[in-house]
Amino acid sequence: MDGSKKKGLLLRYIIAIVLLLIMIFPYLYMVLSSFADWTQVDRKLIPTHFTLKSYQWLLGGGESVIPRPWIHAFFNSFLVSAGSTLLMMASAIMVAYALAKIPFRGRSTINNFILFQMFFPAIILLIPTFLVIQRLGMYDSYLGMILPKAVSLFAVFMYTNFFKAIPDTFIEAAKLDGASDWQIMFKIVLPMSKSITTVIFLFLFMERWTELLWDMIVVKSDSLLTLNVLLSQMFGPYGGYPGPMYAASVLLTLPILIIFLIFSKKFKEGMQFTLK
Incomplete structure (x- = not known):
C-alpha cells in the first residue's frame, strides 16, 4: 500500500x-x-x-414531601411494553402467514390497505382510540395502555414479506404429512424466521418502551405511571434535581441496550434481509 x-x-x-x-x-x-x-x-x-447519590436518591423515592414510585414506574413500563410487544408480534405472525401463504379472495387488497395505512400518522387516531377505551371502561388501567397497541402494521408488513420468501415446498410437504396451518406456522415458518423476528421484536419493544403521549392521556393514577411519564413530570417538581433526572434517563435506556446486546447477532442477520 x-x-x-x-x-x-x-x-x-x-x-x-x-x-x-x-x-x-x-x-x-x-x-x-x-x-x-x-x-x-x-x-x-x-x-x-x-x-451514587443520584441513584440512591432516585431509588429511595426522592424527597419525602413529593415521593415518586420510581421502581414501580419501571415495572409498569416493562409490563406494558412486554405485553404490548407480545400481542403485536402474535397478531402480526397470524395475519402475515395468512396473507403470505393462504390464498383467498381479496388478499392483494388487504396487502395494499395495510401499506396504505402505514403512511397515516398514528396521532390522527389518538382521540377516537381514547374515546373507545373510555367507553369500554379501560381508562386508567393496564388494559387501556396495552390493548390499543396490540396491532402493528409495520410488523405485519415485515413478516408478510419474509414469509413470502419461504419456499412453498416446505408448506406443501408439511400439509402432505397432515400438518395444520397452525402447526406449519409455529413449527416450520416461525423457527425459520428467527432473524426477522429479532428485528421486529427490538423495534416494537423500543417503540413501546419510549411511548409517552398515549400513556399520559390514558392514565391518571400514580400507581400506573410508566417511567416515561414520570420522567416528563420531573421537569416540574424535580427540575432542581438534574442528577436524578440523568439517572432516571439511564435506567430508561438500559433495558433497550441490554436487549440489543443480547440479540445483536440475530439483529444483524435480520437487517441484512430487510436491506436486500
Whole structure:
C-alpha cells in the first residue's frame, strides 16, 4: 500500500471516529452526569468527582414531601411494553402467514390497505382510540395502555414479506404429512424466521418502551405511571434535581441496550434481509 492510500485510509478512520464520538457523546454525557457529584452536574462537560447519590436518591423515592414510585414506574413500563410487544408480534405472525401463504379472495387488497395505512400518522387516531377505551371502561388501567397497541402494521408488513420468501415446498410437504396451518406456522415458518423476528421484536419493544403521549392521556393514577411519564413530570417538581433526572434517563435506556446486546447477532442477520 503506497503513501497516498495509507493517508486516505487514515483520514477515513479519523472521520469515522469523530462521527462516532459525536453520536455517542450525548449518551456518554448522560451516564457521566448520572454518576457526577451534584455540584458538577451540568456545570462541567466531563465531571471529575463521581458518586451514587443520584441513584440512591432516585431509588429511595426522592424527597419525602413529593415521593415518586420510581421502581414501580419501571415495572409498569416493562409490563406494558412486554405485553404490548407480545400481542403485536402474535397478531402480526397470524395475519402475515395468512396473507403470505393462504390464498383467498381479496388478499392483494388487504396487502395494499395495510401499506396504505402505514403512511397515516398514528396521532390522527389518538382521540377516537381514547374515546373507545373510555367507553369500554379501560381508562386508567393496564388494559387501556396495552390493548390499543396490540396491532402493528409495520410488523405485519415485515413478516408478510419474509414469509413470502419461504419456499412453498416446505408448506406443501408439511400439509402432505397432515400438518395444520397452525402447526406449519409455529413449527416450520416461525423457527425459520428467527432473524426477522429479532428485528421486529427490538423495534416494537423500543417503540413501546419510549411511548409517552398515549400513556399520559390514558392514565391518571400514580400507581400506573410508566417511567416515561414520570420522567416528563420531573421537569416540574424535580427540575432542581438534574442528577436524578440523568439517572432516571439511564435506567430508561438500559433495558433497550441490554436487549440489543443480547440479540445483536440475530439483529444483524435480520437487517441484512430487510436491506436486500
